[in-house]
Structures are given as C-alpha cells and as structure tokens.
Amino acid sequence: xxxxxxxxxxxxxxxxxxxxxxxxxxxxxxxxxxxxxxxxxxxxxxxxxxxxxxxxxxxxxxxxxxxxxxxxxxxxxxxxxxxxxxxxxxxxxxxxxxxxxxxxxxxxxxxxxxxxxxxxxxxxxxxxxxxxxxxxxxxxxxxxxxxxxxxxxxxxxxxxxxxxxxxxxxxxxxxxxxxxxxxxxxxxxxxxxxxxxxxxxxxxxxxxxxxxxxxxxxxxxxxxxxxx
Numbered sequence: 001x002x003x004x005x006x007x008x009x010x011x012x013x014x015x016x017x018x019x020x021x022x023x024x025x026x027x028x029x030x031x032x033x034x035x036x037x038x039x040x041x042x043x044x045x046x047x048x049x050x051x052x053x054x055x056x057x058x059x060x061x062x063x064x065x066x067x068x069x070x071x072x073x074x075x076x077x078x079x080x081x082x083x084x085x086x087x088x089x090x091x092x093x094x095x096x097x098x099x100x101x102x103x104x105x106x107x108x109x110x111x112x113x114x115x116x117x118x119x120x121x122x123x124x125x126x127x128x129x130x131x132x133x134x135x136x137x138x139x140x141x142x143x144x145x146x147x148x149x150x151x152x153x154x155x156x157x158x159x160x161x162x163x164x165x166x167x168x169x170x171x172x173x174x175x176x177x178x179x180x181x182x183x184x185x186x187x188x189x190x191x192x193x194x195x196x197x198x199x200x201x202x203x204x205x206x207x208x209x210x211x212x213x214x215x216x217x218x219x220x221x222x223x224x225x226x227x228x
Contacts, residue, residue, distance in 0.1 A: 002116060003027045003045065007037040007063070008052040008078060013101075017050065020105045021112075034058025041067050047119075048112055051095075053079035061093045065156075068094035072157040074115045078103070091194045094158050096185055118185055132167055134228075137206070137215070139164060148206060158183060159202045163226075166216060170228035173219045199224055 004021055008014050009032050018028040029044065031037040034055045041049065041063075049067070053060035064075055076097040091098070097111055132139040136149040144160055146153045155163065161183045166174065174182070176192035184194075203210040217227045 001025055001027050002047040003029070004112070005029050005031065005037065005040055005044070005046045005049045005051075007031045007034070007050065007055065007060070009033060009055055010052075017105065017108065020109065024109060026112075032056075034060065034063045037063050038066055041071060041073065046073050047116055048074045048076065050076050050078055050108070050112075053077055064095055065093045068157045069154075072161070074119060076108075076111060076115070091184060092197050094156060115185060132164070134167060134215070134226075139167070146206070153205050155202065155205060158198055159205070162198055162202060163206070163216075166224065166226035170226045173223050173225045175223035178223065195224075 004026050006014050006017050006021075006028055007030075008017075011032065014030045014032070018030060021028050029040060029046070031040055034057045037049075037051065037055075038058065040046075051060045051064060055063070058066075060077060060079070064077065067073065067075065074096045075094065076099060077095045078099055078101060080101045096115060099108060099111065130141050132141065138147045139145070141164065144155075144157075146155055146160065146163070162179060165179070165182055166172075176195040179195045199216060200210070203213050203216055206215055207213045215226060217225055219225060
C-alpha cells in the first residue's frame with residue numbers, strides 16, 4: 001500500500017483527494033499547515049507528497065525546500081496560481097511536478113501513479129558502488145554525504161542527484177532538457193533556467209572558484225558535463 005501525504009488548508013479538498021486515493025488502496029495522511037507537514041515528512045516514510053503552495057505559516061515552497069534537505073520523496077505542488085514563474089520556482093525548490101487548481105482528481109491520480117512507477121524503475125536499476133571518489137571529493141551514496149578534502153558539503157537532494165548523475169557518466173555532455181528528464185522526471189515542468197539555477201548553486205558549494213569550475217564544466221550551447 002502506497003503512503004501519500006496530502007497537505008492543504010482547505011479541508012474539503014483534502015477530504016476529496018483522500019477519499020479518491022483510498023479507493024485505489026493508498027494510505028493517506030492529511031496535514032493542514034506547513035509545520036505539521038514538515039514534521040510528518042520527517043517522521044514517516046511517504047511514497048509521495050501532494051503539497052499546496054498557499055499554506056498558513058510555512059508556505060508550500062518553504063516546506064518543499066526544507067524536505068529536500070533530508071529526503072528525495074516525490075513532491076507534487078498544488079496551487080491556484082498558474083504563472084510560469086510559479087512553476088519554475090516550485091521546481092527550483094525541489095518539486096517533481098506541478099498541478100494547478102481547479103484540477104481533475106483523475107489527473108492527480110495519473111500523475112501520482114506515473115511518478116511512483118518511475119521511482120520503482122529507478123530502484124530496480126543496476127547496482128552501483130556505495131562510494132564515489134574523484135580527487136579530493138568523496139560521495140557516500142547510502143548516506144548521500146559529500147565531502148571535499150574532509151569537509152562535508154551540504155547539498156539539496158536535487159543538487160546531489162545532478163552531481164552523481166554527471167559523475168557516473170564523466171565527460172558525457174547532458175543538455176538542460178536531458179538533466180530535467182533525468183533528475184526531475186520525464187513529466188517535469190520547467191525549462192533550462194531551472195537547471196542553470198541548480199548547477200550554479202551546486203558549483204558555489206563544491207568549486208573553489210565557481211567562475212572557473214574544476215568539476216562541472218559547461219559545453220557552451222549544449223549543456224553540462226563532469227570533467228574527468
């Protein structure tokens with residue numbers, strides 16, 4: 001049984017989503033504010049989170065960003081706003097998908113199932129080494145910890161995924177669209193700006209001189225690659 005956390009301050013919406021998902025034999029937990037949602041995400045192992053943007057207290061973007069510091073659980077943002085910048089902002093904070101209210105519950109269920117299937121395929125992939133070492137950089141894949149010259153670097157889940165994807169395929173150039181599909185998923189919303197923001201932040205954390213990067217290089221007009 002898949003476990004879903006639904007976060008929205010409109011109780012009727014939560015009730016409707018909960019009823020519909022339970023018909024598909026999903027276990028649904030509800031939260032009506034950001035603080036409660038964050039605590040539930042810390043203490044439970046959810047398969048996916050539906051997260052409203054406009055919440056009392058912590059906003060949905062704040063909650064999403066906080067969750068990404070400790071978990072890579074798939075997150076679908078729910079919002080009454082439909083502007084492109086909101087979609088990009090949601091992805092930059094670590095969301096996997098984005099649905100605008102009012103929505104069709106069948107679409108919500110289809111998105112949930114697609115993301116869960118995608119994650120299950122990833123879990124069944126070829127076994128990979130538990131530790132990657134490149135120069136002074138060491139990456140523990142089990143604990144998702146990155147150290148450079150013995151100093152731990154705090155990365156968000158998406159930053160970690162970009163780094164390991166490029167490192168597993170050194171010198172292979174990934175276009176921005178490739179990275180969106182590989183890191184955010186084939187159904188992800190967003191554009192190259194989303195990728196650029198994450199790469200810039202990643203460089204600021206792992207490079208001695210982000211303007212002259214040692215690890216993550218730019219292939220101008222094409223994309224990014226890890227220099228071996």
